Amino acid sequence: MGIWDRLVRQATKSRQIPPQREQAVPKKRERGDPLEIGQATDIGKARSANEDAFLTLKSLIGIEPEPLPVGLLIIADGMGGHVKGKEASSTAIRVSSSVIVREILLPLLSSERTVAGSRPVQEVLTEAITAANHAISQLEGDPGTTLTSVLVMGHSAYVAHVGDTRVYYLHHGELRQITQDHSLVERLVELGEISAAEAQEHPQRSFLYRAVGQGTELDVDTHFLRLQEDSYLLLCSDGLWNQVPEKEMVEVIADSLSPQEACGRLIDRANDRGGEDNITLVVARVNY
Amino acid sequence: MPPSEGRKGLLHRIKVAQPSQETSEEPSRESLETERPPGLPPLRGSVPPTDQGASGLSGHVRSEDEFLSPGDTLQDRYEIRKFISKGGMGAVYLARDTRFPKVEKLVAVKEMIRTIRDSVTSRISLETFEREANIVASLNHSAIPKVFDYFHHERRVYLVLEYIEGTDLESLLTEMDYPLPKERVVDWAIQTCDVLSYLHNHKPNPIVFRDMKPSNIMLRHDGSIVLIDFGIAKIFHEGKRGTMIGTEGYSPPEQYRGISEPRGDIYALGATLHHLLTRRDPRKEPPFTFNDHPISAFNPSVTAELQAILSRALAYEMEDRYPSAHEMKLDLLKVARASDRPPSAIISQVSSGSDEREPTWYFTCEDEIRTTPVVYEHGVYFGAYDNSLYSLEAATGKERWKYSTDGGIVSSPCVWNETVFFGSEDQILYAVYVRTGRIVWTCPTNGRIRSSPKPEYDHIFFGSDDHHLYAVSAKSGQELWRFDAEAPIRSSPAIAGEYIIFGCDDGAVYALDVQSGELRWKYQTGRAVQSSPTVAHDMAYVGSGDSSLYALDLENGWPLWRYRTKGRVISSPVVSGNMIFFGSNDHHVYAADARTGALVWKYATKGPVVSSPQVHNEAVYIGSADGHLYSLAAKTGNLLWRFETGGPITGSPAVSGAMVYVGSADHTMYAFPTEPAD
Numbered sequence: 001m002g003i004w005d006r007l008v009r010q011a012t013k014s015r016q017i018p019p020q021r022e023q024a025v026p027k028k029r030e031r032g033d034p035l036e037i038g039q040a041t042d043i044g045k046a047r048s049a050n051e052d053a054f055l056t057l058k059s060l061i062g063i064e065p066e067p068l069p070v071g072l073l074i075i076a077d078g079m080g081g082h083v084k085g086k087e088a089s090s091t092a093i094r095v096s097s098s099v100i101v102r103e104i105l106l107p108l109l110s111s112e113r114t115v116a117g118s119r120p121v122q123e124v125l126t127e128a129i130t131a132a133n134h135a136i137s138q139l140e141g142d143p144g145t146t147l148t149s150v151l152v153m154g155h156s157a158y159v160a161h162v163g164d165t166r167v168y169y170l171h172h173g174e175l176r177q178i179t180q181d182h183s184l185v186e187r188l189v190e191l192g193e194i195s196a197a198e199a200q201e202h203p204q205r206s207f208l209y210r211a212v213g214q215g216t217e218l219d220v221d222t223h224f225l226r227l228q229e230d231s232y233l234l235l236c237s238d239g240l241w242n243q244v245p246e247k248e249m250v251e252v253i254a255d256s257l258s259p260q261e262a263c264g265r266l267i268d269r270a271n272d273r274g275g276e277d278n279i280t281l282v283v284a285r286v287n288y
Numbered sequence: 289m290p291p292s293e294g295r296k297g298l299l300h301r302i303k304v305a306q307p308s309q310e311t312s313e314e315p316s317r318e319s320l321e322t323e324r325p326p327g328l329p330p331l332r333g334s335v336p337p338t339d340q341g342a343s344g345l346s347g348h349v350r351s352e353d354e355f356l357s358p359g360d361t362l363q364d365r366y367e368i369r370k371f372i373s374k375g376g377m378g379a380v381y382l383a384r385d386t387r388f389p390k391v392e393k394l395v396a397v398k399e400m401i402r403t404i405r406d407s408v409t410s411r412i413s414l415e416t417f418e419r420e421a422n423i424v425a426s427l428n429h430s431a432i433p434k435v436f437d438y439f440h441h442e443r444r445v446y447l448v449l450e451y452i453e454g455t456d457l458e459s460l461l462t463e464m465d466y467p468l469p470k471e472r473v474v475d476w477a478i479q480t481c482d483v484l485s486y487l488h489n490h491k492p493n494p495i496v497f498r499d500m501k502p503s504n505i506m507l508r509h510d511g512s513i514v515l516i517d518f519g520i521a522k523i524f525h526e527g528k529r530g531t532m533i534g535t536e537g538y539s540p541p542e543q544y545r546g547i548s549e550p551r552g553d554i555y556a557l558g559a560t561l562h563h564l565l566t567r568r569d570p571r572k573e574p575p576f577t578f579n580d581h582p583i584s585a586f587n588p589s590v591t592a593e594l595q596a597i598l599s600r601a602l603a604y605e606m607e608d609r610y611p612s613a614h615e616m617k618l619d620l621l622k623v624a625r626a627s628d629r630p631p632s633a634i635i636s637q638v639s640s641g642s643d644e645r646e647p648t649w650y651f652t653c654e655d656e657i658r659t660t661p662v663v664y665e666h667g668v669y670f671g672a673y674d675n676s677l678y679s680l681e682a683a684t685g686k687e688r689w690k691y692s693t694d695g696g697i698v699s700s701p702c703v704w705n706e707t708v709f710f711g712s713e714d715q716i717l718y719a720v721y722v723r724t725g726r727i728v729w730t731c732p733t734n735g736r737i738r739s740s741p742k743p744e745y746d747h748i749f750f751g752s753d754d755h756h757l758y759a760v761s762a763k764s765g766q767e768l769w770r771f772d773a774e775a776p777i778r779s780s781p782a783i784a785g786e787y788i789i790f791g792c793d794d795g796a797v798y799a800l801d802v803q804s805g806e807l808r809w810k811y812q813t814g815r816a817v818q819s820s821p822t823v824a825h826d827m828a829y830v831g832s833g834d835s836s837l838y839a840l841d842l843e844n845g846w847p848l849w850r851y852r853t854k855g856r857v858i859s860s861p862v863v864s865g866n867m868i869f870f871g872s873n874d875h876h877v878y879a880a881d882a883r884t885g886a887l888v889w890k891y892a893t894k895g896p897v898v899s900s901p902q903v904h905n906e907a908v909y910i911g912s913a914d915g916h917l918y919s920l921a922a923k924t925g926n927l928l929w930r931f932e933t934g935g936p937i938t939g940s941p942a943v944s945g946a947m948v949y950v951g952s953a954d955h956t957m958y959a960f961p962t963e964p965a966d
Contacts, residue, residue, distance in 0.1 A: 114807055114808065114809050114810055114845075115809070115810060115812075116809050116810065116811040116812075116840070116841075116844060116845030116846045116847070117846055117847075118812065118847075119847070120838075120839075120847040120848060120849045120850045121841075121846055121847065121848050121849075122848050122849040122884065122885070123849065123850070153844060153846065154843060154844055155843055156841050156843055156844060156846070158848070180574075182574070184536060184575060187574050187575040187576065188544060188575070191541065191576060191604075194544075207536075209536065209537070209571060209572060209573070209574065209575065210572060217572075219572065219573075222849075222883075222884055223883070224825075224826070224827070224841070224848055224883065226826050226843070
């Protein structure tokens with residue numbers, strides 16, 4: 001117990017002389033960007049329009065001793081055909097991000113570091129998605145969209161999600177899917193009714209039982225994870241995960257010099273394999 | 289298989305598809321992509337359906353003259369009165385049969401338009417339409433619409449049916465804001481089992497309805513029900529597999545493998561009833577998750593018996609369901625009779641034998657016991673309001689020693705390294721030798737101590753009414769640091785890694801660096817925090833006087849979620865697996881999902897629940913100010929057993945070995961066996 005070894009060496013019990021911290025172990029990397037974000041979208045090879053949309057927002061509050069990285073990553077995969085799908089996904093992105101910025105990021109910027117914000121994060125993220133749901137329901141036609149958002153604050157990542165766009169977490173070479181697809185086929189695989197291979201070809205594979213813009217009540221999934229140093233967050237639409245096997249995703253990310261490069265290369269891989277849908281992804285590297 | 293051409297489909301809304309999609313896909317996919325089978329709009333007696341999305345898969349625009357208008361007459365006999373609803377391939381109209389000139393005989397005319405564009409699709413739609421006609425024509429039951437006529441005219445086909453006046457159950461549910469009364473739902477279920485029985489016992493072959501759901505059950509004004517839309521009903525031939533159709537959400541799992549059997553209708557009926565009783569639309573939930581949550585969480589009026597019926601109907605495997613609609617009906621009749629007695633919704637199952645349990649021993653002292661006992665190596669230690677700390681023999685309750693202070697003890701003791709630590713209202717923290725009760729050291733403060741000390745890293749951490757949180761050496765009592773929170777601290781601290789978390793009477797939850805006492809973060813709630821935090825899953829959970837239970841991010845104090853109760857939360861939460869348990873002054877014991885704050889169950893006692901729960905072997909032990917110690921099943925909240933003491937229980941139980949110990953304001957410490965005595 002290192003803490004208590006230091007304790008024994010401590011001269012006085014009073015708070016006025018804080019115990020000496022050990023010298024920080026010098027980092028392998030140079031002073032780089034604590035939270036590096038790459039993002040990209042591509043129409044793919046089979047579709048006539050790109051109905052995906054995304055948003056990335058990053059801020060670094062550079063206060064010693066530790067700067068606080070803050071990031072907002074959102075992707076949306078629209079449906080409804082051509083213009084409608086795009087309208088749905090971009091509305092979702094704009095409406096949900098403005099709620100999050102207003103209710104979490106602004107208070108974060110305006111108060112002291114040690115004072116925690118007052119509204120529960122999951123409530124705000126859920127409210128952001130239900131606001132998007134409401135806005136899209138007002139649009140003409142019958143458009144819908146998936147919506148997957150991640151808020152990063154220091155070492156905490158808060159996820160709110162609807163649909164089959166995914167969040168993965170990559171650490172120590174292990175890729176873990178954080179979100180659950182709200183697709184019929186996913187449930188059938190889970191229950192052992194069909195195999196994962198059958199799922200790839202299943203005629204109802206793009207059927208969702210939950211999407212944004214469909215009606216009044218919407219159940220939003222939330223997740224919370226602790227981020228470790230040297231790890232990655234990956235958000236992507238099914239245009240990526242349906243085409244590129246997970247092993248390859250890990251290789252490309254680990255192999256690339258930057259998250260932005262990884263994004264470009266993964267899009268190429270998806271297109272090489274047919275590019276049957278729009279491809280959108282965001283890769284964030286945690287360097288702190 | 290070709291790549292999925294279409295956009296993503298929403299299972300319960302129709303997607304606007306490309307016109308070419310219709311022709312390029314096989315019938316099985318086609319029928320899945322529409323909410324209703326092709327060519328068969330729902331037969332409704334009411335105004336156009338609430339679900340606007342059910343417009344079928346054709347993307348082409350229909351012109352006005354494709355529909356019949358009021359006044360048009362078919363076959364020189366059926367005079368169209370009004371349009372009722374439209375489907376993808378045709379419409380349903382209300383008409384008058386003029387063959388009976390002196391009376392107003394109203395009928396429903398179902399129309400199917402044969403499109404020229406794709407003859408394959410058209411032929412299949414026609415066959416489906418004819419199949420419905422043939423099936424329904426051969427049936428004779430009061431809950432099935434009668435068929436009167438069937439004919440071709442120009443490029444269209446018509447089915448003339450009995451006009452059912454009423455509302456379908458889906459529309460009814462939408463109109464009402466609350467769950468439908470369970471007695472009515474049970475009554476409709478009994479009627480539906482009747483008609484299913486009739487269909488399943490049809491000779492020569494059973495008929496499987498295949499599309500059981502609220503929108504296909506019409507409720508007449510006299511309370512009788514009618515099953516409508518036989519479009520995809522099918523004559524059942526054992527062993528033959530068909531295509532995958534039906535409505536997602538209500539369809540049984542085996543229907544996805546093309547198996548349609550009478551027991552599939554039972555599953556779908558279970559799904560329908562589940563929807564009506566909980567208001568949760570299965571098309572919007574992950575498929576096949578009906579049995580994941582107890583129904584009583586959504587509708588407390590549902591008894592255990594009714595829940596059991598639905599669970600059996602909704603069994604995943606066919607063999608586990610009711611073998612026939614008749615058997616399900618028998619169970620439903622029992623429930624219908626039983627509902628004359630007032631139901632006790634939440635106290636549902638009681639394990640065999642009585643629900644009371646007798647203590648193994650009990651020990652009485654001179655004043656209230658408000659604190660939680662601690663068990664250490666065959667000894668039970670607890671404080672009482674008579675100023676003493678007691679040490680008893682755990683197996684027998686015999687007193688070993690007691691230590692007297694000058695103030696009441698409401699702080700719970702802790703044990704470390706053969707030493708018992710506890711605080712007293714005489715403002716002093718005591719360290720006393722476990723075996724003999726001999727004093728080891730004392731630490732005076734300037735306020736009463738009601739917070740319970742916690743041992744960690746060879747130090748003792750505790751709060752005092754003098755506004756400070758103290759960190760003192762466990763061996764010597766020497767102070768390491770103290771933190772000034774500027775208001776009394778009655779909550780007990782929790783230590784996790786580098787953090788020490790505690791609540792304060794000023795409503796804030798503090799996180800300090802455990803080594804230095806420096807502030808890391810602070811979260812402000814609305815009222816005093818006297819609940820003690822618990823740390824799990826990288827979160828700090830704590831209740832507040834503002835009636836909420838909070839889940840705070842351990843690193844920065846940001847609240848992840850909050851669960852609101854109707855009374856102050858003084859009880860300290862306990863996490864076991866993915867569930868979190870806690871009590872509220874609103875008399876309830878709550879169980880929620882620790883990651884999202886979603887309620888799993890709640891149990892009503894008759895007094896404020898200030899006590900904190902203990903979880904052991906799938907059972908939750910907790911005391912209430914109503915004087916009872918409760919043992920509830922951790923997964924469902926069902927009562928396992930309880931015991932009534934002579935006064936409120938404000939301390940928490942302690943579980944060790946095969947015993948549970950709890951103190952009461954009736955001056956007594958009790959010990960119970962965790963397993964029933966043989």
